[in-house]
Amino acid sequence: MLRLIPALLCLVLAMPALADELLVGHKAPPLVLRTLDGSNLSTEDLRGKVVILHFWATWCAPCREEMPLLSDFAARHAGQGVQILGFSLDNPGTLPEVRRVAATMKFPVGLLGSAWAGGYGRMWRLPVTFVIDRDGILRHDGWQDDQEPLTRERLDRIVLPLLGTAP
Numbered sequence: 001m002l003r004l005i006p007a008l009l010c011l012v013l014a015m016p017a018l019a020d021e022l023l024v025g026h027k028a029p030p031l032v033l034r035t036l037d038g039s040n041l042s043t044e045d046l047r048g049k050v051v052i053l054h055f056w057a058t059w060c061a062p063c064r065e066e067m068p069l070l071s072d073f074a075a076r077h078a079g080q081g082v083q084i085l086g087f088s089l090d091n092p093g094t095l096p097e098v099r100r101v102a103a104t105m106k107f108p109v110g111l112l113g114s115a116w117a118g119g120y121g122r123m124w125r126l127p128v129t130f131v132i133d134r135d136g137i138l139r140h141d142g143w144q145d146d147q148e149p150l151t152r153e154r155l156d157r158i159v160l161p162l163l164g165t166a167p
Contacts, residue, residue: 022119028130028138029119033085035108036099041085043132050162051132052084055112055123055142058097059090063127066150067105073155074106080163081134087112089123133162 022029031053033041043051054070056063067086074084084107088098092111102109115122120130121143129150131140140158148154 022121022138022141022143024138024141024144026138028132028136031085031118031120033087033108033110034113035110036095036102039108041083041108043085043136046083047136048134049081049083050134050159052082052159053087053120053130053132054084055087055089055117055120055126055128057089057126058094058101060126062149064101066127066129067101069150069152069155071104071106073152073159077159077163077165078106080165082159082163083107086110087117089115089126131158131162 028043028051030042030044032043035041043053052070052073054066056067058064070084070086074082086102086105086107086109088102088109088111090098090111095111098109098111112123115124117123127150128142129140130138130142133139139162
């Protein structure tokens, strides 16, 4: 039992370091989406684009409302350098349902495979969205938005300035 105390202390002390990585105005933590077709899309490889990371699940009603909104946004702004990555928190057993939803989206989708998303932390609520600018800087932290629903107006207000288009 006493041997566990140093290990637990190390875990507790390491937690703030993970949260410190996620600061608006600072470099966004790297993340890779393994898409349903087996491709890998890395936020590091998407420099020069505005990247929207969206975490969702098929069982999440608010997520299902936001997905078409994001798909429409991706279609409307495809030529302006925006890339949306959809990370599903569903388990592999629901892959057919994830594929059905993904087939209607205008952006790539993949299974996260865990509740942990690297420097973005543990996905403890859904949906959650992060926005990274063309230089790899975090511009919107989905944990800090008081769970305000994503609307077209809100998405325009957050992302269009980063695309060089006034809302």
